Amino acid sequence: MMGGFGYHNKALHINLSNEQTQEVHIDNEVLDLIIGGTGLATYLLYKYCPTNAEPLEPSNPLIFASSPLVGTRLTTSSKFAIATKSPLTGFIGDSLSSSYMALELKKTGYDAIIISGKRKVPTLLTIENSLVRFMDAKQLLTKTTSQTEQQVKNLVGKKFSVCSIGPAGENLVRFASIANDGGRQAGRTGVGAVMGSKNIKAIAIHGTNKTNIYDESSINRIRENLHTKSLGPATEKYRTLGTISNMSVFNRLNVLPSYNFQQTKFENIEPITAEKTALTHKFGSAHCANCTIGCEKIFTSSSKSGSTIKSRLEYETAYALGPLIGISDPDTLIESSHLCDQLGLDTISTGATIAWAMESYEKGVLKQTDTDGLELYFGNEKIVPKLITMIAEQKGIGRLLSQGSKKSSEQIGESSDAWAMHVKGLEMPGYDPRKLKTMALGLAVSTRGACHNRSSAYESDFSFISNTQNDQLDKGIITKKSEDYSAVMDSLIWCKFVRKAFDDFYEESSYIYSSITGRECLPKQLEESGERINNLKKLFNIREGWDISDDTLPSRIFDSSNLNDSNQDDNLTRGELNTMISSYYIARGWTEKGTIPKSKIQSLSLDYILKK
Amino acid sequence: MHSKQKQLVEIIVELFGQAQLIANQKEIKLEIPRIATIDAIAKPLAKKYSELVGPVIKHNCIELQSSYIANLNGITLLSENSFELHDGDHILIFSSQAGG
Numbered sequence: 001m002m003g004g005f006g007y008h009n010k011a012l013h014i015n016l017s018n019e020q021t022q023e024v025h026i027d028n029e030v031l032d033l034i035i036g037g038t039g040l041a042t043y044l045l046y047k048y049c050p051t052n053a054e055p056l057e058p059s060n061p062l063i064f065a066s067s068p069l070v071g072t073r074l075t076t077s078s079k080f081a082i083a084t085k086s087p088l089t090g091f092i093g094d095s096l097s098s099s100y101m102a103l104e105l106k107k108t109g110y111d112a113i114i115i116s117g118k119r120k121v122p123t124l125l126t127i128e129n130s131l132v133r134f135m136d137a138k139q140l141l142t143k144t145t146s147q148t149e150q151q152v153k154n155l156v157g158k159k160f161s162v163c164s165i166g167p168a169g170e171n172l173v174r175f176a177s178i179a180n181d182g183g184r185q186a187g188r189t190g191v192g193a194v195m196g197s198k199n200i201k202a203i204a205i206h207g208t209n210k211t212n213i214y215d216e217s218s219i220n221r222i223r224e225n226l227h228t229k230s231l232g233p234a235t236e237k238y239r240t241l242g243t244i245s246n247m248s249v250f251n252r253l254n255v256l257p258s259y260n261f262q263q264t265k266f267e268n269i270e271p272i273t274a275e276k277t278a279l280t281h282k283f284g285s286a287h288c289a290n291c292t293i294g295c296e297k298i299f300t301s302s303s304k305s306g307s308t309i310k311s312r313l314e315y316e317t318a319y320a321l322g323p324l325i326g327i328s329d330p331d332t333l334i335e336s337s338h339l340c341d342q343l344g345l346d347t348i349s350t351g352a353t354i355a356w357a358m359e360s361y362e363k364g365v366l367k368q369t370d371t372d373g374l375e376l377y378f379g380n381e382k383i384v385p386k387l388i389t390m391i392a393e394q395k396g397i398g399r400l401l402s403q404g405s406k407k408s409s410e411q412i413g414e415s416s417d418a419w420a421m422h423v424k425g426l427e428m429p430g431y432d433p434r435k436l437k438t439m440a441l442g443l444a445v446s447t448r449g450a451c452h453n454r455s456s457a458y459e460s461d462f463s464f465i466s467n468t469q470n471d472q473l474d475k476g477i478i479t480k481k482s483e484d485y486s487a488v489m490d491s492l493i494w495c496k497f498v499r500k501a502f503d504d505f506y507e508e509s510s511y512i513y514s515s516i517t518g519r520e521c522l523p524k525q526l527e528e529s530g531e532r533i534n535n536l537k538k539l540f541n542i543r544e545g546w547d548i549s550d551d552t553l554p555s556r557i558f559d560s561s562n563l564n565d566s567n568q569d570d571n572l573t574r575g576e577l578n579t580m581i582s583s584y585y586i587a588r589g590w591t592e593k594g595t596i597p598k599s600k601i602q603s604l605s606l607d608y609i610l611k612k
Numbered sequence: 613m614h615s616k617q618k619q620l621v622e623i624i625v626e627l628f629g630q631a632q633l634i635a636n637q638k639e640i641k642l643e644i645p646r647i648a649t650i651d652a653i654a655k656p657l658a659k660k661y662s663e664l665v666g667p668v669i670k671h672n673c674i675e676l677q678s679s680y681i682a683n684l685n686g687i688t689l690l691s692e693n694s695f696e697l698h699d700g701d702h703i704l705i706f707s708s709q710a711g712g
Contacts, residue, residue, distance in 0.1 A: 233679035236667070237629060237707035245629040249706045252626070253686050275632050462681075462708070463689070500679075500709065567687060 005214040006068040006516040007031055011044065012110045014125070014132055016198055017058060017117030021132050026111060030609050032519060035526075036067030038094055039491035039533040040112055041083035045092065046540050046610060048114055055087035055190070056172060056197040058118035064203075065112040066105050067493045068516050071211040074223050075230045076495035078102040078289040086189040087174045087197075088349070088404050089425035089449045091541040091550075093189030096453075096490060098288040099181040101161040107207030119199035122170075126156055126204045137201040142167055144342035145179035152202045160204035166344025168392040169196035173402040175349035175427070176392075179341065183312065184288065187346040189426060189448055190404075214518030222512055226501060230292045234500035239285070242297035243315035245274040246430070247322075254565040255432040258323035259378050260355035261421050261556055264432045264565050268328035272318060277330050286312075288495075295497055301334035311338035316452075319430030320351025325358055326378030335385050343392035349404055352427030354387060356405040356420050357397070365414045372396035421554050423450035433557055434571040436461040437472075441479045441580040445551045447537040455483045456496060472576055476583025484530030491533060532604045535588075535596055539606065548594045551581055621646045621699045625653060628706035631668045631680065635661040649694045650675060650682060653703055668705070681708040 009031070011024040026040075034043045041063045048061040062084045069077035080102040086093025105113070108129055115125075124137040135155075140148050148164040163180035169192035176192030177185040186192075195203075213219055237245055250256040251269045258266040270276055277283070277299060286296040301309045311334045321327060321336040340347045354376075360366040361376035368375065372390075374383045374397065390398030400408050405427055409420035421428045426449025433440030442457030443450045452458060457479050485505065489496060492509060502508050506523035513521040538546075553572075560571045585592060589600045601607050625640045632638055640660065644652045651674035658665050658673040665671060668680055676682060682690040683704040690703070 233677050235709070236677070236679040237709040240630040241633075245707065249628050249704075252628070252704060253683070274629060275638075278633065497709075 005518045011112035013114040015117045035491035037081040037491040037493035041065035041081040045083045055085045061116040070106040075292045076498040079493040084194045088190040095186035097186040101180040104161040104205045109209035140201045160206040164202035165192045168344040171394045175346040215515040218515040229501035238295035238497045241274040246315040248273040257432045260359045266323035301331045317347040320348045332381040339388045349427040353405045472579045473583040476587040480587040487530040487533040623701045626704045
């Protein structure tokens with residue numbers, strides 16, 4: 001049966017163990033409350049993941065969710081969400097990716113695909129509309145993500161979009177990513193390890209179902225308007241030098257974590273700034289499907305062996321594989337980024353885990369006998385590509401590091417958890433929270449661990465808000481609002497880089513939602529959906545064992561004694577963070593212990609939708 | 613009683629990202645009023661580096677484009693209000709679009 005407008009009103013549940021598939025109805029009432037994308041994926045995760053499931057066991061579902069905006073050709077809307085229980089954190093793992101895979105997923109005629117169980121042999125899963133096939137994938141084992149994508153397309157046809165894992169996912173590296181469409185990555189929280197644990201090497205998806213739009217003419221008008229705005233000042237940075245232009249600015253502002261957060265400024269930054277690499281290395285831009293911005297900057301490097309390497313360089317990758325591990329050579333950086341993408345590794349967690357290992361080595365906790373002879377000191381560019389490969393292949397020291405910094409430090413002991421820079425097990429992104437205090441709160445309370453994207457709380461630290469509302473109590477409200485705003489963006493799904501193209505995000509997005517679905521949606525309802533989705537994520541975490549001690553930052557953040565930054569007067573203290581966390585719980589209407597009262601669950605209709 | 617303060621101060625403007633590449637300058641020395649607003653920085657910059665007008669400075673030559681912000685000494689974000697400067701102060705001009 002054809003769905004309504006904007007949705008197909010159904011998900012496909014694939015049980016890998018018995019090859020059974022089942023269609024699951026999702027009614028509009030639920031979809032209006034949780035929207036799609038991350039919201040829908042979280043809802044399905046809560047329902048399909050058994051309590052206390054082991055992340056790498058068959059019962060943990062891997063969920064791909066589409067959204068109402070996909071198929072409208074609105075700029076930046078070709079995105080999809082993945083959710084699972086994270087093998088890195090033991091809490092919700094959610095990640096987004098983009099481009100043609102999003103379009104094909106929606107065209108299957110399902111709003112989401114739920115994959116549970118496990119294959120006995122390496123498998124290529126193909127989904128063509130409602131037809132699901134399980135194909136032998138032994139020949140794809142050990143192939144890189146781009147090799148896998150190419151070979152799968154050769155096998156099943158170019159009309160399919162392919163997402164795959166690299167050797168890292170096959171080997172259950174806990175921060176393995178899932179790649180699609182020529183190197184885009186669902187990078188964070190180890191979704192690739194969960195795919196690997198199910199013995200799925202690749203998923204090829206193609207569909208022919210159209211999604212109906214209620215008011216096509218309104219959407220056409222909005223598309224043209226957004227297209228124009230997306231080429232204006234609102235996206236200038238992303239279109240020109242890309243996110244890597246943060247490098248020089250963050251360094252100047254003393255918020256660029258370097259040497260495993262031992263410093264907030266990197267003295268050898270110059271060669272790896274956007275301004276410099278734009279002159280020394282050829283680069284071009286690339287776009288996701290239906291995107292007018294083209295934020296991806298693909299740099300070309302000639303390796304020492306003489307071959308040419310092309311790789312995307314995003315700020316987070318450049319930070320984690322650059323200053324965080326003391327690397328200032330742009331060619332090493334490009335090669336490392338390329339390796340992570342090809343082997344299927346999250347670049348942030350890879351860099352941060354290597355940074356932990358380097359500090360452990362310099363402190364004598366890891367010795368050369370532990371590191372297969374590798375000299376793991378900061379800035380040793382010779383060993384980084386080799387170490388990345390060893391992690392992906394779980395060889396030598398790579399076996400330890402493949403667990404991420406938290407579990408590695410727990411295994412090694414000797415107080416090395418003091419320099420394992422993560423929150424809830426997820427390694428920290430490149431926003432030093434000592435000065436970026438709203439970001440500090442966002443990182444501490446984020447449901448998926450140290451994440452810059454689920455709150456975008458840095459926004460207020462870089463804007464005038466932080467000057468005019470500098471009170472710690474306000475930061476709880478700011479962070480709550482920015483998390484809810486991000487949840488709506490991640491559920492409709494808009495790319496965050498188009499956010500400044502809106503004059504009034506909720507007003508415009510609710511109008512768009514109504515135009516797609518034909519159902520009234522007020523700005524307030526959309527905002528409340530954001531709140532609902534964040535509460536649902538938190539409910540999942542509480543169910544899986546979260547307690548208040550998980551909402552914190554690594555202790556190093558409260559120690560500024562060795563920083564080379566002369567301006568340390570206003571650096572974050574533990575007391576400030578605790579005050580901000582309390583203010584956040586108050587803003588959320590939670591208890592002082594950070595749990596969700598029944599009344600809140602009811603007022604957000606969460607009890608109702610979880611019964612459906 | 614304080615001695616009479618200088619009415620003009622010498623500051624350094626630091627350009628980042630596309631602004632730096634367009635002007636082909638990382639740092640620019642300017643002499644501007646001690647009590648200033650953004651237009652006191654935008655005007656001489658526009659005069660000295662006309663290629664910044666449009667991409668970085670608005671065509672009225674007194675405001676930065678909305679995609680850019682100014683920061684004093686890497687600490688204080690400058691708003692539309694007036695601010696006090698001292699010799700040797702640094703004004704950083706960079707994209708307001710955070711994220712990545």
